[in-house]
Amino acid sequence: MTALTLSTAGAATLRADALVVGVAKGPKGPVVAPGAEAVDTAFDGRLAAVLDALGASGSEGETTKLPAPAGLKVPVVLAVGLGPAPEQDESFDEEALRRAAGAAARALHGSKKAAFALPLEDASAVTAVAEGALLGAYAFTTYQGGEKKASAAAKNGGPKRPLAEVVLLGGKPRDKEHKAAVERAAVVASEVNTARDLINTPPNDLTPAAFAAVATATGKEHGLKVQVLDEKALLKGGYGGIMGVGKGSENPPRLVKIAYTHPEAEKHLAFVGKGITYDSGGISLKPAGHNETMKCDMSGAAAVFAAVVAVARLGLPVNVTGWLALAENMPSGSATRPGDVLRMYSGKTVEVLNTDAEGRLVLGDALTKASEENPDAIVDVATLTGAMVLALGNRTFGIMANDDAFRTSIHEIAEEVGEASWPMPLPADLRKGMDSPTADIANMGERMGGGLVAGLFLQEFVGEGITWAHLDIAGPAFHEGAPYGYTPKGGTGSAVRTLVRLAERTATGDLG
Ligand code: BES
Ligand code: MN
Ligand code: ZN
Numbered sequence: 001m002t003a004l005t006l007s008t009a010g011a012a013t014l015r016a017d018a019l020v021v022g023v024a025k026g027p028k029g030p031v032v033a034p035g036a037e038a039v040d041t042a043f044d045g046r047l048a049a050v051l052d053a054l055g056a057s058g059s060e061g062e063t064t065k066l067p068a069p070a071g072l073k074v075p076v077v078l079a080v081g082l083g084p085a086p087e088q089d090e091s092f093d094e095e096a097l098r099r100a101a102g103a104a105a106r107a108l109h110g111s112k113k114a115a116f117a118l119p120l121e122d123a124s125a126v127t128a129v130a131e132g133a134l135l136g137a138y139a140f141t142t143y144q145g146g147e148k149k150a151s152a153a154a155k156n157g158g159p160k161r162p163l164a165e166v167v168l169l170g171g172k173p174r175d176k177e178h179k180a181a182v183e184r185a186a187v188v189a190s191e192v193n194t195a196r197d198l199i200n201t202p203p204n205d206l207t208p209a210a211f212a213a214v215a216t217a218t219g220k221e222h223g224l225k226v227q228v229l230d231e232k233a234l235l236k237g238g239y240g241g242i243m244g245v246g247k248g249s250e251n252p253p254r255l256v257k258i259a260y261t262h263p264e265a266e267k268h269l270a271f272v273g274k275g276i277t278y279d280s281g282g283i284s285l286k287p288a289g290h291n292e293t294m295k296c297d298m299s300g301a302a303a304v305f306a307a308v309v310a311v312a313r314l315g316l317p318v319n320v321t322g323w324l325a326l327a328e329n330m331p332s333g334s335a336t337r338p339g340d341v342l343r344m345y346s347g348k349t350v351e352v353l354n355t356d357a358e359g360r361l362v363l364g365d366a367l368t369k370a371s372e373e374n375p376d377a378i379v380d381v382a383t384l385t386g387a388m389v390l391a392l393g394n395r396t397f398g399i400m401a402n403d404d405a406f407r408t409s410i411h412e413i414a415e416e417v418g419e420a421s422w423p424m425p426l427p428a429d430l431r432k433g434m435d436s437p438t439a440d441i442a443n444m445g446e447r448m449g450g451g452l453v454a455g456l457f458l459q460e461f462v463g464e465g466i467t468w469a470h471l472d473i474a475g476p477a478f479h480e481g482a483p484y485g486y487t488p489k490g491g492t493g494s495a496v497r498t499l500v501r502l503a504e505r506t507a508t509g510d511l512g
Pocket of ligand 1: 279297354356357358359383384385386387389444450474475
C-alpha cells in the first residue's frame with residue numbers, strides 16, 4: 001500500500017511529483033484553503049484568481065492541475081475542491097477533507113510521490129486526510145496487464161499504479177496525537193483496502209475455501225485465533241442453513257471463526273458477516289442482468305474480517321470475534337430446491353421458498369453460533385436485500401436492531417467515520433408473512449418492506465437477551481458508477497470503518 005508520512009517540511013521546499021492544495025467554494029469564487037499559504041505566495045498571491053480564471057469553483061470533488069511556478073520543487077500543483085468554505089471559526093468537515101484527499105489521490109494515479117498541503121487543524125483532520133489519501137490511492141490491478149505487466153503495460157496506457165508515497169505537510173510529526181492519528185488511519189485504510197481486494201477478487205478464485213485460507217494465514221500473522229469448519233464439520237454440527245445454501249456448489253461452504261482477545265478487555269463484541277462468494281440465486285436463478293456483480297455478495301464477511309484484523313493491529317482493549325458464513329449459491333442437481341425444509345443450527349426448521357433468499361440462511365446459523373459465547377453485542381453485516389437498495393439507494397446502508405439505543409449509537413458512529421447509514425424498523429406485523437404451513441418459518445415473506453422482513457428473519461436466530469444490530473449494505477458495498485471522493489469502482493469496504501469505530505468506543509466504554 002501507499003506509504004504515508006507527516007512532515008514539517010515547507011510546501012515550497014519539498015521535492016515531489018505533485019503538490020496538493022485545497023480550494024473551497026466561497027461566495028465570490030474559489031478560496032485557497034489553509035495549509036496552502038506558501039503555495040499561494042509562489043503564485044504571487046494569485047492562486048485563487050488563477051483557479052477562477054480556469055473556471056474552478058472549489059466545489060467538492062473538482063480537481064485542477066496547474067504547472068507549478070518557479071519557487072516550488074514540484075512540477076505540478078493539484079487544486080482539489082473542498083466544497084463550501086466553513087463559517088468563521090469553524091473548521092472543514094472531516095468527511096469533506098477525506099473526500100478531497102481521496103479525489104486528489106485518484107487524480108494522481110500514475111505519479112510516484114505527492115505532498116498534501118491541505119488544512120490540518122487538529123488530529124481528527126490528520127486522520128481524515130490520511131484515510132482519504134490512502135483510500136483514494138487504491139487500485140485493483142491483480143488481473144490486468146497480462147504477461148507484459150510492469151514494463152509495457154504502463155507505456156501502453158495500461159493500468160496506472162496508485163501513488164506510492166504521500167507526505168502530509170502542516171501536521172506535527174512529533175505530536176503524540178498526530179502520530180497516533182496517522183498510524184490509526186494507515187491501519188484502517190489498509191484493512192478497508194483488504195476488504196476491497198477480497199470483494200473485487202473474482203468468484204472463480206475466491207471460493208469459500210480460498211477465503212477461509214486467507215483468514216487463516218492473515219490471522220496467524222496478527223496473532224488471531226482462527227478456526228475453520230469445513231463441509232464435513234458443518235454437516236456433523238447441524239449447520240443446516242450454511243449447508244443448505246452451499247450444497248449446490250462444487251466449492252463447499254465454510255464457517256470461519258476469527259477471534260481477537262486482549263488481556264484487559266472488559267467487553268466482547270461479535271461481528272457476523274454474510275459471505276456468499278457468488279450468488280447466482282440457486283434454483284431460483286437470478287435473471288441475466290442481476291448476477292454480473294454478485295461476487296460482491298461476500299462484502300459483509302470481507303468487512304467483518306477486515307475489521308477484526310484492524311482491531312488486532314490497533315491493539316484495542318476489547319475482545320472481538322468475527323464469524324464468516326461462507327458459501328457459494330449455485331443451481332445444480334445437489335442444490336436446495338424451493339420447497340425444501342432445512343433444519344438450522346438452532347434447531348428451527350425453515351421452508352425455503354426462494355433459494356435466492358440465501359443470505360439469511362447462512363447468517364441464521366452464524367448468529368446462533370455467535371450467540372453461544374454470549375457476547376455483549378452482535379453486529380451482522382450483509383448484502384442482504386435488493387429491497388434495502390430500493391429504500392436507501394446505492395450509498396446508504398440500513399441499520400436494524402433489537403435495541404433502539406444500540407441502533408442509534410451505530411448510526412452516530414457511522415456518521416462520525418463518514419459512512420452513510422439510516423435506522424430502519426423491524427415491524428412485528430411483518431413476521432406473519434413468513435409463517436409456513438410446513439416448517440417453523442419460511443425464508444421469504446411479504447414483498448413490501450423486504451429488507452425489514454429479512455431483518456425479522458435474522459432476529460429469530462439471535463440468542464435471548466443479546467443486543468444485536470443488522471447492517472444491510474447491499475447498496476453501498478459495491479460501487480458501479482464513476483469513482484468519487486475516496487470511493488473507487490467495485491468493492492468499497494463499506495462498514496469496516498463503522499465496525500472499527502464501534503470496537504474503539506466499546507473499548508473505551510464510550511458507547512452512547
Ligand atoms: N445478494 C442478494 C441481495 C443483493 C441485491 C445484494 C442487490 C446486492 C445487490 C440477496 O441474496 C437476494 O438475492 N435477495 C433477494 C431476496 C428475495 C428473494 C426475498 C432480493 O433482494 O431480491
Ligand atoms: Mn440471493
Ligand atoms: Zn445474496
